[in-house]
Amino acid sequence: MVGKLADYINALSTQLAKNKVETYVVTYNDSLTGTVEEASGVKVVRVANPVRSPIGVLTWDLTLNQEVERAAASIYYQAGKQIDLIDVYDWHFIPAAVTLKNALKIPFIYSVESLEDHRSPNSSTPYNMSIKSIEWLGFYEAKKVSVKSEWMRDQIFRIHNVPEDKMKVVSPSKDSWITDVLELYKTVAGGLNSK
Amino acid sequence: MKHKLSVMMFSWEFPPRVIGGISPHVFFLSKSLAKIGVKVHVVTCDFPDAPPHEVIDGVEVYRIDSYKNPAPDFATWVYLMNLNMQREAAAIVNKLGDKIDVFHAHDWLVATAGIGLKHVFRKPLLVTMHSTEIGRRDGLHTDTEKMIHETEAWLTYEAWKVICCSDYMVSHVKWAFGLPDDKLVMIPNGVNTHVYASSEKEDCEAFRAKFALPEEKIVLYVGRLVYEKGIHVLINAVPKVLARVNAKFIIVGSGYMKEQLLNIVRSMRLEHKVLFMGFVDDETLPRLQKCAGVSVVPSLFEPFGIVALEAMAAKSPVVVSDTGGLSEIVDHDATGFKAYPNNPESLAWGITKILIDEKYRKYIRENAYRKVQEKYDWEKIAQQTKQVYKAVLGEYSKSFWA
Numbered sequence: 001m002v003g004k005l006a007d008y009i010n011a012l013s014t015q016l017a018k019n020k021v022e023t024y025v026v027t028y029n030d031s032l033t034g035t036v037e038e039a040s041g042v043k044v045v046r047v048a049n050p051v052r053s054p055i056g057v058l059t060w061d062l063t064l065n066q067e068v069e070r071a072a073a074s075i076y077y078q079a080g081k082q083i084d085l086i087d088v089y090d091w092h093f094i095p096a097a098v099t100l101k102n103a104l105k106i107p108f109i110y111s112v113e114s115l116e117d118h119r120s121p122n123s124s125t126p127y128n129m130s131i132k133s134i135e136w137l138g139f140y141e142a143k144k145v146s147v148k149s150e151w152m153r154d155q156i157f158r159i160h161n162v163p164e165d166k167m168k169v170v171s172p173s174k175d176s177w178i179t180d181v182l183e184l185y186k187t188v189a190g191g192l193n194s195k
Numbered sequence: 196m197k198h199k200l201s202v203m204m205f206s207w208e209f210p211p212r213v214i215g216g217i218s219p220h221v222f223f224l225s226k227s228l229a230k231i232g233v234k235v236h237v238v239t240c241d242f243p244d245a246p247p248h249e250v251i252d253g254v255e256v257y258r259i260d261s262y263k264n265p266a267p268d269f270a271t272w273v274y275l276m277n278l279n280m281q282r283e284a285a286a287i288v289n290k291l292g293d294k295i296d297v298f299h300a301h302d303w304l305v306a307t308a309g310i311g312l313k314h315v316f317r318k319p320l321l322v323t324m325h326s327t328e329i330g331r332r333d334g335l336h337t338d339t340e341k342m343i344h345e346t347e348a349w350l351t352y353e354a355w356k357v358i359c360c361s362d363y364m365v366s367h368v369k370w371a372f373g374l375p376d377d378k379l380v381m382i383p384n385g386v387n388t389h390v391y392a393s394s395e396k397e398d399c400e401a402f403r404a405k406f407a408l409p410e411e412k413i414v415l416y417v418g419r420l421v422y423e424k425g426i427h428v429l430i431n432a433v434p435k436v437l438a439r440v441n442a443k444f445i446i447v448g449s450g451y452m453k454e455q456l457l458n459i460v461r462s463m464r465l466e467h468k469v470l471f472m473g474f475v476d477d478e479t480l481p482r483l484q485k486c487a488g489v490s491v492v493p494s495l496f497e498p499f500g501i502v503a504l505e506a507m508a509a510k511s512p513v514v515v516s517d518t519g520g521l522s523e524i525v526d527h528d529a530t531g532f533k534a535y536p537n538n539p540e541s542l543a544w545g546i547t548k549i550l551i552d553e554k555y556r557k558y559i560r561e562n563a564y565r566k567v568q569e570k571y572d573w574e575k576i577a578q579q580t581k582q583v584y585k586a587v588l589g590e591y592s593k594s595f596w597a
Contacts, residue, residue, distance in 0.1 A: 050349040053341040055270060062274035063346065066307050070314040077317065095278045096311075103285035103315040126265035130275060133264045137278075 005089060005113060008172065015178045017041040021185070022079070026071045026093075028064060045071045058130055061092055069096040076104055084189035087111055087146075091131055094138035101141055107188050110142035112152060117159050136160055143188045146170050146181075200584060201234040203288065203295045203312075205280060205305035207273075209239035209256060215419070216384075216501045217301050217325055223387055227577035229253035233584070236295070238284045238308075240276065259283040270339050273304055280308040288316060297321060297584050303328070303343055306350040313353060317596040319587045322354040324368050330496045331423050348372045355587045358580070360384040360499040361520035367498070380583055384520075385573040386504040391481050399486035406470060406483075407443035412550045414442050415487035415511065417480065417502050418494075420450030425493035425516060427452065428539050430459050432493075433469060435543035440550045444469045445483065484509035489549045489556075493534070493542055497521050503531070504571055507563035512556050514545035530563040 009025060016023045017040045029046035036044045047067035054060035076083045086108035088097040097108040116131040139145060139160050145167040147153045153167045170180045204225060208218035225235040235254045240261035241247065247258050260279050266272035288295050298320045300309030306322075313320035328335065328343040335341050351357050351372045358380050359365045365379045400409075407413050414436065418424045426446070433444055446456075446469065453471065460469045475483065484490060490506035492515040499520035506513045507530065515521040517533040525531035532545035549556050591597055 050352075051342055051345045053338055053345055055338045055342050056267065058267065058271050059274055059342060062271075062278065063307065063349075065278075066311050066314075069311050073315045073317070095281075098278070099281045099285050099311055099315060102282050103289065103312070105289070126267045129264050130266055130271065133262075133275075134278075141282075 009089065011172075012178075012181065013042040014038075014040040016181075019178065019182060021182070024072075024075050024083075026068050026075070028068075043075075045075065047071050056127070058127065062095060065093060065095040068093050069099055072096060072100055073104070076100075076106070085109060085143075085185060087185075088138070088142075089113060091116070091134045091138060094134050094141075098137060098141045107143040108141070109144045109146050109184065109188055110138040111146040112156065113148075115152075115155065115159060118155070139166075142166075144168055144184060146184060148172060198294055199232060199234045200296055200581070200588075201236070201291075201294050202228070202297045202299050202584060203236045203238060203284065204299045204301065205284070205308050206237060206239050206301040207261075207276070207304040209237055209258075211245050212240060212242040215325075216499070217304075219387075219501070220323075220325070220384060221301055223385055223573045224577060224580065225254040226252045227385075227573040228580060230574065231577050231581060233577075233581055234294075236287065236291075238280060238287065240280075257283070257287055268339070270342060274307060277305060277307040277311075280305060281311045284308060284312055285315065288312070296588055299323070299584075300350065300354070301325060303347045303350055306346050310350065310353045319355040319591045320353055321356050321358065321583065321587060322350050323358040323360070324351065324364065324498075325360065326498045327368065327371050329371050330367060330498065333423070333496065344371075351378075354378075355590065356380055356583055358382050358583065361523050363519045363523060364498045367519075382576055382579045382583070383571055384499045384501050384504065385571050385576045386501065386508045386567055387573060388508045388567060391485060391509040402482055403486045406445055411441050411443040412488035413483075413486060414444045414546055414550075415447070415483060415490045415506075416444070416493075417447045417484070417490070417505075418492070419448050420446070420452045420456060422452065423494065423496040424450075425495045425537065426450075426456060427459070428493045428495075428516070428537055428542055429491055430456050430469070432539040432543040432546065433460075433465055434463055435539060436546050436550075437465070437468060439547050442468070442488070442546075442550065445472060445487070446470065447472045447475050447480065447483065449473050481509055484511045487511045489514055489546055491542065491546060492516065492521060493536075494518060494521060495537055500524050504567060507531070507560075508567045508571075510560045510564050512549045512559045513563065514542060514549060516542070526562075526566075529559070530566050531559055 013023045013025050023042045025044045030048050033046050033048050049064040051063040083106050086097050086106055088108055089111045090113045100106050101108055120128050139162045147169055150169055156162050168184050206221040208214045210222050225237050228235050237256045241258040249256050262275040262279050298309055298312055300322045302325050309320050328340050332340050335344050357378055359368050365381050420426050484506050490511045490513050492503045497519035503513050503515050503524050513531040515525050516536040518536045527533040534545045535541040
C-alpha cells in the first residue's frame with residue numbers, strides 16, 4: 001500500500017464481484033507474484049518488475065508496464081478473449097492500457113486520482129513533462145475518463161483540454177457510487193465502437 | 196501459415212536515420228529477405244523529411260513518432276519511444292489482419308516494444324544482439340548501465356532465438372546473460388559490395404588531393420569517437436607511424452571523446468597531420484575508403500566490426516585490433532593485419548608495414564575482397580535468417596500459443 005488507492009480498488013473490485021462482474025485486478029508486488037482468488041471472487045494478479053535496477057520512477061514504471069501488459073494479455077487469452085473493458089488508475093499503467101487497446105481492441109477507462117500538475121505544481125522539468133505526456137496519451141486514447149469530483153473534471157478540462165462529455169464524475173461518497181460505476185462501464189463495454 | 200512468411204522488425208534506426216551499425220544492417224537484411232520472398236515490415240523512429248510510411252524494394256517501412264517531448268535522459272527516452280513504437284506497431288499489426296508471423300527486435304533499444312507485442316499478439320520474438328552494455332562499458336559501473344544490462348537480459352530471456360553476428364559475440368552473450376547454447380545462433384553481418392563498385396574507376400589522385408598532399412599516404416579511421424572504439428589508441432600511434440612514413444590521418448565520425456582527442460593531437464603538435472572530418476556523406480565515404488592507403492579499426496570491444504568489412508569490400512587494406520568479431524573477419528597476414536588490442540606500438544607497426552610494403556598491401560586487399568564476396572554476402576545472410584524464422588515457427592506451431 002502506497003496511498004489510498006489500494007483500499008479503493010479493494011472496495012471497488014469487491015463490489016463489482018458482488019454485482020456479478022468478472023473482475024481481475026493486475027497490480028504490482030515485488031515478491032508476491034502470481035494469481036490469487038480473493039474470497040470475494042476477485043482474481044488478483046501481481047507482477048514484479050523484471051528490471052531490478054531502474055534509474056528512476058519513470059524507467060521503473062515503463063519497464064513494469066510490460067509485465068502488466070503480459071499479465072493482462074494472458075488474462076484476455078485465458079478468458080477466451082472475453083474482456084469487455086480495462087479500468088486503469090492514474091498514469092502509471094496507461095502505457096499498458098494503450099497497447100492493449102490498440103492490439104486487442106479492448107477499450108479503457110482512465111480513472112484519474114490526481115494529476116502531475118497538482119503533485120508537482122509549477123514544475124516543468126523533463127521528468128514532469130514525460131509524466132504529463134503519458135497522462136495526455138491516456139486522455140487521448142481512453143474511451144471515457146472517470147473522475148471523483150467536478151473540481152477534478154474542470155481541472156482536466158483546463159489543463160489537458162479533454163472534452164467535458166468524455167469525462168464522467170463518479171463520486172465514491174455517493175450512495176449511488178457502484179451503480180454509477182456500472183453505468184459508466186456499460187457505456188464503454190462491448191468494443192471500441194460502442195457509445 | 197497460408198500467406199507469405201511475414202516478419203515485423205523493430206529498429207531504432209533505419210536510413211535515412213543512421214546512428215550506428217544497426218541502421219545499415221536492418222536496411223540490407225530487410226531488402227535481402229524481401230528478395231527471397233519474405234514479407235518484411237520495419238518499424239522504426241521518424242526522421243525529418245522521411246515519410247511515415249514507404250515501400251523500399253518490397254520492404255514496408257513505418258516511421259513512428261519517436262517521442263519528442265523532453266525526456267530526463269537517454270535511457271528514459273528509449274523506454275518512452277518504445278511506448279509509442281508499441282502503440283503504433285499494434286495498430287499496424289491489426290490493420291494487416293493477423294499476418295505477422297514473427298517479431299524481430301534489434302538490440303535493447305527496442306526491447307520493451309518487442310516483448311510487449313510478443314505477449315499481446317502471442318507471436319514468437321527473435322532478437323539480434325548487436326552489442327551489449329557490459330561489453331561497451333567494459334563492466335557495469337553505473338545504475339544506468341545496470342538497468343540497460345538487465346533490459347538486455349530480459350530481452351534475451353523473452354526471445355525464442357538470439358542471433359549474434361560473430362562466434363565471439365555468441366560466447367559473450369552466452370556468458371553475459373547465462374543463455375543456453377541452443378538459444379543462440381550465429382549469422383554474420385553482411386556488406387554490400389555494390390556500394391563500392393561505383394567507385395571502381397575512382398580517380399584517387401584528384402579525390403585525395405582534397406584531404407592530403409600528394410606525398411602523404413592516407414590512414415583512415417571510420418567510427419564513433421568513443422572509448423570502446425579505441426580511437427585514442429590510434430591517435431597515440433600517430434607519431435610512431437610518422438617517424439617512418441609521411442601520412443595523413445583522416446578521422447571520420449563523431450563522439451564524446453572528440454575534444455579530448457583534439458587536445459592530444461594539439462599537445463603533440465600534429466594538427467596538420469590529423470584531420471577530424473565529423474560525419475561525411477554516403478557518396479564521400481566509399482570514395483575515401485577506396486583511396487585510403489590503409490583503414491584502421493583499433494576497437495577495444497567489437498561485437499562484429501562492420502567497418503573493417505566495408506573497408507575490405509572497398510579494397511582498402513585493413514589493420515584491426517585482434518579482438519571480438521574483428522579476430523574472425525581478419526586472418527592475420529592474409530586478409531589484413533591484426534594488432535595487439537590497446538597497443539599503439541603494435542598498431543603503428545601494422546599501419547607502417549602496409550603503407551611501406553606495396554606487395555604485401557596488394558596481396559592483403561585481394562584476399563580480403565575475395566573473402567567478403569564468399570562469406571559476407573547479404574543474400575546468403577538473408578537465407579540463413581529465413582531458416583531461423585522457419586525453425587522458430589516450427590516450434591511455435593507445436594506450442595499452445597499457435
